[in-house]
Amino acid sequence: xxxxxxxxxxxxxxxxxxxxxxxxxxxxxxxxxxxxxxxxxxxxxxxxxxxxxxxxxxxxxxxxxxxxxxxxxxxxxx
Numbered sequence: 001x002x003x004x005x006x007x008x009x010x011x012x013x014x015x016x017x018x019x020x021x022x023x024x025x026x027x028x029x030x031x032x033x034x035x036x037x038x039x040x041x042x043x044x045x046x047x048x049x050x051x052x053x054x055x056x057x058x059x060x061x062x063x064x065x066x067x068x069x070x071x072x073x074x075x076x077x078x
Contacts, residue, residue, distance in 0.1 A: 003050050004075040007061060009041040015066030016040035022064045028057045039071070 011019045016034045020041045024032035031044040043061075047053035061070065 002046050002048055003053050004044065004046045005053065006073045006075065007043045007045065007058075008039040008071040008073065009043065009061075009067055010038070010069040011040040011066045012068055019064055019066045022066075023061055026057055026060045028053070 007023075009019060009023070020032045020034050020043075023029055023041065023043050026045075028047050029043055029045045031042075033042055034040060035042050045053065045057045047057060058072070061067070
């Protein structure tokens, strides 16, 4: 079973579009869109495991220029 997460991203002023484009290019990211509200970009990612998610996706998201804060929300199934 794969791990899926939504990551809510706050960016520097005027950087949302560039951040959305940059994170959408990361392997494992299935969606990245600009939004309004307290966060500027929402992205969805999928990985085979939580360890792989951290190593292959989250580590790359954290170094994208223009990001000031992230909140990771794992998807749960009922």
